[in-house]
Amino acid sequence: MTDTAAAPDPTMEAIGDAVALGHEGDPDSARRDLLALWRRIGAAGDAFHRCTLAHYLADLHDDPAEALIWDVRALDAAEALTDERTQRHHASLQVAGFYPSLHLNVADNLRRLGSFDAAAEHLHQGEQHAGVLADDTYGNTIRTAIAEVREAVARRDTARRASAPGAPR
Template sequence: MTTASACADPTMAAIGDAVAEGRAGDIASARRKLLSLWSAIGVTGDPLHRCTLAHYLADLYEDPAQALAWDVRALDAADAVTEQRVQEHHAGLHIAGFYPSLHLNLADNYRRLGSFATATEHMEAAKEHLPGVPQDAYGAFLRTALEGVAEAISRRDTTRRPSAPGPTS
């Protein structure tokens, strides 16, 4: 997922700013800002805002149970996002392209919690949506992450992947 062209949408811009802050190392501040935005958006607010915010907020939690709660919210919101809304935000995006990453994150959280059967279900869902992902750097990153999570599931490994987004303990 991307926050490109967020300048036309102040909420997406604020989400992008908080994400950048978190990636720069200020996890606590980024989390506070995203939680504040979540309160402002509300559970019935713009599904694109909710999906994007929840997707990135999940990455700011080391605890897989906390991350899972936000990743479930992201997937739920994605199901309410229309293609038209995504295109209004950025003409190069398609809602179908969100699903591999959303399901990957869910699979990884369930794996870390030891729920390997559910993790495998989400891996299969991610793979079903993968053909729509371009063969670019992001696509390569996503495919590599899917392979890593699938391998960890097969080993029944619940440790955090070194390449996983988010804070490290």
């Protein structure tokens, strides 16, 4: 019998713990913990850790400029990822599946900053990659968010989307 369970990854566990703090209503502690992990990982550290951490940390910033910095870091880290690395964490992960969400997040922050043409370009990139998403809750959520951001760009709307991660519910 082959053991298909991933080896324990203390960094991913720490990222998950910090994200849980944010979901439980303590974004300040979540940001503090993720920033401490970022300092430990470093800008040249494991691309999977950097991508995941930056993706979640962006959601903890209300300021779209601060969120954009982290979203760009996540997108840059994804460029250094391989399927082999992501599948060491979970066998079902493929880097291609990260891009729709990563481009969506960059686009949404650019839109909130009033950079509509740049936002539209990232939406286009997100749409180009969306075909890899399954027809499930996650895939539908990302496709719906891309459509919402596309509509907001067309209206030249810079308001935060009610459905955005980290948005007040």
